[in-house]
Amino acid sequence: MTSEAFSTPIALDETSIQQLLSQIIDPEVGASITDMGLVYGIRVSPELVEIDITMTSPACPMGGMILDDIDATLERYLPSDVQRKVNVVWDPPWDPSRMSATLRARFHLDS
Numbered sequence: 001m002t003s004e005a006f007s008t009p010i011a012l013d014e015t016s017i018q019q020l021l022s023q024i025i026d027p028e029v030g031a032s033i034t035d036m037g038l039v040y041g042i043r044v045s046p047e048l049v050e051i052d053i054t055m056t057s058p059a060c061p062m063g064g065m066i067l068d069d070i071d072a073t074l075e076r077y078l079p080s081d082v083q084r085k086v087n088v089v090w091d092p093p094w095d096p097s098r099m100s101a102t103l104r105a106r107f108h109l110d111s
Contacts, residue, residue, distance in 0.1 A: 010077050014042045017049055020077055024069045028062050031106075037098025038066075040089055049078060050085040054094045063088070
């Protein structure tokens with residue numbers, strides 16, 4: 001995660017959760033998990049924040065670290081009475097087309 005952080009608990013809406021997740025860095029690539037396209041879904045209610053996330057492959061060596069960073073970030077910034085659930089999903093499989101345009105350009109993936 002970067003040193004930039006929210007100083008107070010965030011609003012419970014999809015946009016705020018997305019911004020929060022954008023602070024979490026995939027250590028193999030050095031880019032946020034949102035720019036990598038690893039976040040597949042965010043659902044927010046007053047009682048629960050549920051996130052669907054994938055990894056670049058089932059054998060991703062940094063998967064555990066990314067999940068730990070997500071858990072720590074949610075714990076730090078969400079109100080204590082809000083439950084958190086992170087689902088690792090594999091369908092659809094991740095591919096580079098899910099990356100942000102900026103990140104695809106950085107890796108020369110756009111022709």
